[in-house]
Amino acid sequence: MKILAHYTLTPAEALSGTRTFKRSWYAVSVGSGVLLVLLGITSLLVPQGERGLGVFMIFNGLLFAVLPESVLRWARLRRGSRAYSPMEVQLDDEGLTLRTEASEGGLPWASFAAIQRRSGFWIFRISRSQALLIPERAMDAAADSELEAFLRERKLLKG
Numbered sequence: 563m564k565i566l567a568h569y570t571l572t573p574a575e576a577l578s579g580t581r582t583f584k585r586s587w588y589a590v591s592v593g594s595g596v597l598l599v600l601l602g603i604t605s606l607l608v609p610q611g612e613r614g615l616g617v618f619m620i621f622n623g624l625l626f627a628v629l630p631e632s633v634l635r636w637a638r639l640r641r642g643s644r645a646y647s648p649m650e651v652q653l654d655d656e657g658l659t660l661r662t663e664a665s666e667g668g669l670p671w672a673s674f675a676a677i678q679r680r681s682g683f684w685i686f687r688i689s690r691s692q693a694l695l696i697p698e699r700a701m702d703a704a705a706d707s708e709l710e711a712f713l714r715e716r717k718l719l720k721g
């Protein structure tokens with residue numbers, strides 16, 4: 563197998579891809595925040611309840627609920643309209659090689675904790691906090707199916 567893909571991430575794709583990659587942590591944070599808000603409201607409604615504790619729980623719950631999206635939006639705002647660097651990804655029997663104008667690096671297939679195809683992206687997860695996101699639009703249908711068959715054959719594709 564030898565697949566070559568060229569792409570440049572748009573700021574919207576970077577935001578969407580990060581949401582997709584971090585969706586479990588995103589859901590846990592938002593769910594915990596909603597639960598804390600509900601507990602805080604319940605604490606305020608109880609006649610002998612501690613008002614300070616209820617307000618504290620509501621405040622922290624709101625932080626948990628809005629913080630993930632706020633961090634992603636702030637990063638996008640800081641980057642502004644600057645385009646991401648054009649990238650070239652080569653996928654072959656040995657692993658993945660990524661080239662930009664400034665650098666080049668590669669990883670063997672064994673380096674990836676999980677490889678998934680979700681929400682328009684190929685997600686090559688290196689660790690819980692690191693991944694390489696390749697939009698599906700970067701490859702044609704034949705390359706997509708060849709990569710998927712290769713990863714399934716090697717039992718690398720999750721989900």
